[in-house]
Amino acid sequence: MNLIEIYYDLRADLEIVEKRLLKEVQSNEKVLQKASAHLLKAGGKRIRPVFVLLAAKFGEYDLERLSRVAVALELIHMATLVHDDVIDDADKRRGSPTVKSAWGNRIAMYTGDFILARALQILADVPDLRSHQILADSIVQMCEGEIEQVRDFYRFDQHLRxxxxxxxxxxxxxxxxxxxxxxxxxxxxxxxxxALGKYAYNLGMAFQITDDILDMTATEKKLGKPVGSDLRQGNITLPVLYACRVPETANTLRRLIHRDMTDQEVASAISRIRSVGAIEQSQALADRYLARALKHLDALPNLEWKEKLRQIAIFISKREY
Structure with a gap:
């Protein structure tokens, strides 16, 4: 089963969300509009809007209200992608040129800011103070996480925590x-x-670990970006941390992973990481988070949408792209 099949029952509502996304990136500044629409049209799994809609199926489902939340959260995600690509100096995302690659760093940064501002405009119409507090706290932590990632580039001795x-x-x-x-x-x-928040949190952990594994096991065609991108950027992910528990391998990886890695060095580093079982160890941790996510579904009413959440969890944790 693929995501299209899982999303099938939400297709009409997701089409409305998609149209609203395109509408919300309209601007009198044509460069901002083109750059924003470029990323949007590159596609994506739209997991965040789907989670908004599926979560609401356990309560009072009002698509007009929900589409605002769904669109705003997807725009926030898009804004982080634009900024990430500047930080990572990435040329491709989902097989297409990044905003940074097509328009340059300056336009990319303003585009990310514009998309984030649009999201906040949309959420201004949501009257629930608790929702605003939760989102604001999360955005602060997301920014802190990005700074931590930059700080920890090429830091091989960082703790698993x-x-x-x-x-x-x-x-x-x-x-x-x-x-x-x-x-x-x-x-x-x-x-x-x-229960829904804890389900999605644990699934998010499994999702990112899976992403870090795929960076070393998938093909460029499936990833839509070069294999080993994390290694090239000095982003020390879980497979590297596990591999570095073997002293000889740690020394080899410190020598291979640097700012000007060649394709051969990337291939050699990945081969060494895989040879010591680090991929399997990483997958085992992803599976533990997946199991926790599924366990939290037990607290939900037995509606058909509960099964959709289970299917999405299994798909995105076992995916190949």
Missing amino acids: TYLRRIKRKTALLLSVSCTLGALAANCKETVVQ
């Missing part, structure tokens, strides 16, 4: 917020709000 805190802030928080805000917008019971 440092990595887990970073991916929590980088990925898991916004997924958790998507379920939480969707549930709050639908006036769900507090037990449901909490």
Whole structure:
């Protein structure tokens, strides 16, 4: 089963969200509009809007209200991608040129700021103070996570806790917020709000670990960007940390991973990481987070949408792209 099949019952609502996304990146400044639309049209899994809509199925489902939340959260995610590509000096995302690559760093940074501002404009119409507080706190932590990532480039001796805190802030928080805000917008019971938030948090952790594994196991065609991008940027991910527990391998990786890595050095580093079982160890931790995510679904009412959440969890944790 693929995501299109899983999303099938939400297709009409997701089409409305997609149209609203295109509408919200309109601007009198044509460069901003073109750059924003360029990223939007490159596609994506739209997991955050889907989580908003699915969470709301456990309460009072009002698409007009929910589409505002769904669009705003996807725009926030898009803004982080634009900024990430500047920081990472990335030329491709989802197989297309990045905003940074097509328009340069300056336009890319302003585009990210513009998209974020649009998201906040949309959320201004949401009257729930708690939702605003949750989102504001999360954005602060997301920014802190990005700074931590830059600080820890090429830092091979970082603790596992440092990595887990970073991916929590980088990925898991916004997924958790998507379920939480969707549930709050639908006036769900507090037990449901909490269960959905914890489900998405743990799934977000599994999602990012899976991303870090795929950076070393997938093909460029499937990834839409070069294999080993994290290594080239000095981003020390979970497979590297596990591999560095073997002293001889740690020494080899310190020699191979540097700012001007050749394709051969990337291939050699990945081969060494895989040879010591670091991919399997990383997958085992991703599976533990997946199991926790699925466990939190037990607290939800037995509606058909609960099965959709289970299917999404299994898909995005076992995906190949």
